Amino acid sequence: MRSQDYDRLFLSPPHLGRHELNYVHKAIEDNWVAPAGPNLAGFEADICQAAGVGHCVALSSGTAAIHLGLLLLGVGPGDEVLCPSFTFVATANPIVYCGATPIFVDSEADTWNMCPQRLREALDDRIAQGKKPRALLLVHLYGMPARLPELLALAAEYELPVLEDAAEALGSRLNGQPLGGFGTVGVFSFNGNKILTTSSGGALVTNDAALAGKARFLATQAKDDAPYYQHSELGYNYRLSNILAGIGRGQMELLEERVKRRREIFAWYQEHLAGLSGLRVALAPELPGSRSNRWLTTILLNPAETAATPETVRQHLETRNIESRPLWKPLHLQPLFRAAPMYGGAVCTDLFSRGLCLPSGTAMTDADLRRVAEAVREAL
Numbered sequence: 001m002r003s004q005d006y007d008r009l010f011l012s013p014p015h016l017g018r019h020e021l022n023y024v025h026k027a028i029e030d031n032w033v034a035p036a037g038p039n040l041a042g043f044e045a046d047i048c049q050a051a052g053v054g055h056c057v058a059l060s061s062g063t064a065a066i067h068l069g070l071l072l073l074g075v076g077p078g079d080e081v082l083c084p085s086f087t088f089v090a091t092a093n094p095i096v097y098c099g100a101t102p103i104f105v106d107s108e109a110d111t112w113n114m115c116p117q118r119l120r121e122a123l124d125d126r127i128a129q130g131k132k133p134r135a136l137l138l139v140h141l142y143g144m145p146a147r148l149p150e151l152l153a154l155a156a157e158y159e160l161p162v163l164e165d166a167a168e169a170l171g172s173r174l175n176g177q178p179l180g181g182f183g184t185v186g187v188f189s190f191n192g193n194k195i196l197t198t199s200s201g202g203a204l205v206t207n208d209a210a211l212a213g214k215a216r217f218l219a220t221q222a223k224d225d226a227p228y229y230q231h232s233e234l235g236y237n238y239r240l241s242n243i244l245a246g247i248g249r250g251q252m253e254l255l256e257e258r259v260k261r262r263r264e265i266f267a268w269y270q271e272h273l274a275g276l277s278g279l280r281v282a283l284a285p286e287l288p289g290s291r292s293n294r295w296l297t298t299i300l301l302n303p304a305e306t307a308a309t310p311e312t313v314r315q316h317l318e319t320r321n322i323e324s325r326p327l328w329k330p331l332h333l334q335p336l337f338r339a340a341p342m343y344g345g346a347v348c349t350d351l352f353s354r355g356l357c358l359p360s361g362t363a364m365t366d367a368d369l370r371r372v373a374e375a376v377r378e379a380l
């Protein structure tokens with residue numbers, strides 16, 4: 001870190017526990033630096049248990065996991081994949097890696113995730129235009145469970161396989177069941193800003209043993225079963241290293257603790273920013289049965305009640321050496337995706353214009369939280 005970073009409050013920095021180094025140490029001592037080793041198998045078993053799924057393949061990033069997930073669902077050149085507009089670009093980029101086209105769908109106001117009604121419109125319209133989408137990609141943004149009962153019912157009705165991008169939602173649940181295990185394939189990210197991190201990493205989960213085997217095969221250069229290097233299919237180098245998996249094993253021990261702290265931070269902001277005119281801490285409340293990991297706490301400003309905008313608040317926090325970020329800019333507004341079809345758009349465009357993410361890292365103290373709340377109050 002640079003010296004001016006010393007008292008900077010970051011949005012969601014890595015938060016290591018006490019045991020990561022033991023696992024990394026052991027890997028180096030045992031010379032399990034390559035290839036796949038015991039940390040990798042252990043990390044995958046930990047993820048299976050936490051996500052309540054049968055199989056896990058640890059990969060170099062969440063983006064790589066989404067890419068492989070789409071390939072497993074049969075997405076290829078010329079296909080269309082339904083995807084929320086309101087998400088990080090890494091959700092949709094792999095659709096393009098496959099030579100397919102994203103079909104963007106608006107959010108609904110309660111969860112900020114894909115709107116089931118808009119999804120039906122999109123499906124009917126694509127089919128009327130002569131092409132049924134190949135797959136449905138769902139996201140649980142900021143850790144909040146999407147409206148899975150309605151969305152999965154639509155997927156079943158239209159016979160679409162589902163890829164669940166749970167990159168931000170490790171530890172979130174719906175009716176007691178962990179997110180990531182609802183789709184045909186699920187994806188987690190262990191990037192540096194996520195609730196748990198391996199510095200960089202991801203995982204693909206599924207209950208289908210054949211799909212897991214195929215993912216492992218594709219992630220390691222698609223080597224045929226032969227004594228020499230023979231390849232019949234296009235492969236990738238997407239496997240996570242045994243060293244980074246060691247960090248992951250130490251981190252997985254902390255999942256429940258980290259979710260608890262993120263939820264406390266959300267509740268703290270909600271309590272201490274209450275009563276500020278023109279601002280509310282979002283998204284609250286959770287729908288019945290939903291339990292969000294509250295990965296990032298976000299605020300929404302109401303322009304009818306305050307002259308402050310997300311950008312004026314962000315700039316003011318910056319003068320106090322506090323990092324904040326606008327909500328994800330919807331993908332249908334991105335120059336990269338200007339040609340992609342979009343169904344609806346008013347909901348996520350409005351959220352983007354009014355929202356800001358606040359520092360939510362689990363290592364924050366109550367004094368840090370007070371510093372942020374004070375700066376937000378000043379900005380309003």
Ligand SMILES: *Cc1c(COP(=O)(O)O)cnc(C)c1O
Nearest residue numbers: 061062063088090091167189191
């Ligand atoms: C972080 C993230 C990803 C990508 O994960 P990486 O590990 O950074 O490649 C994908 N989707 C969403 C919603 C994310 O937040």
